[in-house]
Amino acid sequence: MIKFFLMVNKQGQTRLSKYYEHVEINKRTLLETEVIKSCLSRSNEQCSFIEFKDFKLIYRQYAALFIVVGVNDTENEMAIYEFIHNFVEVLDEYFSRVLRSVPCVQL
């Protein structure tokens, strides 16, 4: 099950966050900073799946934007990886130049 969905830029600012399980507001910022730190510190040769606390993080980089999805153990990581790309393509179709705008979209 997907636990959360984040879009973060390279400077560490959250551009979009959607939580599918209730997390306290102050815990959210903490969670986001940690997640961002672990994603930003990875290089290009490393794989896109990270183990983080009791989630798995699957992230993908698009220019200056990182899309991070946190899932629990039962998910297929590669399917989520494909899903992230699908999402970006949908946004691209629906709003042009998606990477530079801040989309107001309710997932």
Added chain:
Amino acid sequence: MVVPSSKLQDLIEEIRGAKTQAQEREVIQKECAHIRASFRDGDPLHRHRQLAKLLYVHMLGYPAHFGQMECLKLIASPRFTDKRVGYLGAMLLLDERQDAHLLITNSIKNDLSQGIQAVQGLALCTLSTVGSAEMCRDLATEVEKLLLQPGPYVRKKAVLTAVHIIRKVPELSNIFLPPCAQLLHERHHGVLLGTITLITELCERSPAALKHFRKVVPQLVQILWTLVTTGYSTEHSISGVSDPFLQVQILRLLRILGRNHEESSETMNDLLAQVATNTDTSRNAGNAVLFETVLTIMDIRSVAGLRVLAVNILGRFLLNSDKNIRYVALTSLLRVVQSDHSAVQRHRPTVVECLREPDASLSRRALELSLALVNSSNVRAMTQELQSFLESCPPDLRADCASGILLAAERFAPTKRWHIDTILRVLTMAGTHVRDDAVANLTQLIGGAQELHAYSVRRLYSALAEDISQQPLVQVAAWCIGEYGDLLLEGSCEETEPLQVEEEEVLALLEKVLQSHMSLPATRGYALTALMKLSTRLRGDNNRIRQVVSVYGSCLDVELQQRAVEYNALFQKYDYMRAAILEKMPLVERGGTQDEEAKESKEAQHSEAAVIPTEPQTSKLLDLLDLLDGTSGAAQPPPPLEPSSEGTSVHLLDLPCVSPAPASIPNLKVFEREGLQLTLSFVRPPGTPALLLIMVTAINTSEADVTHFVCQAAVPKSFQLQLQAPSGDTVPAQGGLPMTQLLRILNPKKAPLRLKLRLTYNHFGQSVQEIFEVNNLPVETWQ
């Protein structure tokens, strides 16, 4: 004057135009003030615009809670533009913690039954996002009605809402069971995907639903078959694979349905084989489907051929250059290595390759898998690889790697010498990261390998001479040098290069260890004891050793001080005992702690024979959890109570030395068979009224020895029983030396004593077991 409200776009431009954070905050605060005023005035025409701006501001991180009631008003309004923004606001601003969310239940109810698709869609979306348990309960029937409506737009959303309801309120599952079967006939992939997810949730939560849905396995197989075999369809294709998301979901559901169920698994076999062989693996989508197929094959009761196919697919993944695929392959191989060990062994070289990955998560997985793959045939090669990995691996993996190597070495070591070598190498490379019992294990191992004493002491000496910082290594080396110092000085040993070591060098090294600030207190203790043992092993005079020992007699560390003072005493007053005390230690029983080693070395002046018969008994007694017949053993190995123990022996354990007190209670003969007699004698020590000591004496008047004699006892629950070690396990024939054993019984409640004895022994070539209750116990034993 009423200021006309600006549009959302204008606000966004204004915010974007702000150059600094402070400016932005200013703009937003001004706008929020406007919005608040507007809400207060209650302007219905522009309310939605104000709320839209408020939502934007909320997304940037500013507080927006004052908009909650406005959401409610907007939702209730009949205009679609209002409703749209209102529902959006509800989803963003309201959550379960607020009480306001219950107020939208009624609005949602009305909207759901309205019949306009767009409005129903909005309502369903909101319900599925913020629906709390109460809301779900109220609205479940409405949602269920919508499941069967024509028109995929609403059905899709209804199905997703149903999933949310099930997650929140599992008891409502039976409402949603009947429509599922019908929904599976759907052509629209969105509805189909939602239905599969719904069925998955239902099955995961209730075994009854699981049984119910096993009937649809053939239908699922059919759907997946059409997906896989139909050609290219523009609507659903992602890099050549037809709707991989749906395929993955169906495979997952099949996995849940086929687990532990022969019949369903059989129906799926062909399909899984087809998917596994026909999926295009050049792009990630295909690999995702293939991965899910492998997981499913592993989980259900599949035929052996299919499992081998699955492992081979994983092996192929391992060779792929894409890191992600290698990662999932390693993870899944780890899961199957227990059940399909031989199949995974074939891919061992590739796994070992992955150890060298720079990526930390990959190398960690590869390490775990490699450790699981070690077996007796490949142990040498694998440990070689693992040791080279140990040298270069990141520090957080070191501890795991080191303990893994040691464990593997323990289980599969081909020769003792190889084992010792391996442990030595691990200790030298990663000494600080090994577990605490590695030292104990190594000393026990070396002690047991008689022929390797010279070899090991030499190796350890050279290792120690190079580097005294690795504490476990230093401890083992110190112990070895102490025990086998004479072998070290002897000269040649055919297994290593000849090493000429002088006595002075050895002493100097040990002193260096003692004085080094890197040494832990435990290490210092080892070194001091080693020095002491060398005093008997070395041929020169002991002045240097005496000096060191007396210096440490005033050391600040209490442990060292105590040792030094005792050793000093050994030099001065008890010099005649020194040789005997510092003899070579007998082999320590596996699982014995450091304390027992120390105790045993001090008890070494007891005859060796006395130690050995206690060992098999102590191992039984050491097992505190062995509640056979209710006996409980003493935790420490007590010294035997035979007259062979000298009066000067050091009893570290405070055991009452039982001298048969004036027998006020008559002895009781309890057992006789073929010449073997068992007698009980009772003592009630006057100091402790609840305590009863029973001495069991066994005499053998027959012609053949009684061997392997074991006596166990059981008492009722209110009593506490302690069996002490017997004097031996052989009762020699012809009335030879009787065997005795002491039982301690605590009877705080002064209940009537009942005693059951169980004897097992070998006599006349037959093994005998006798269980009997002791009758006629004298009243004085328990009153």
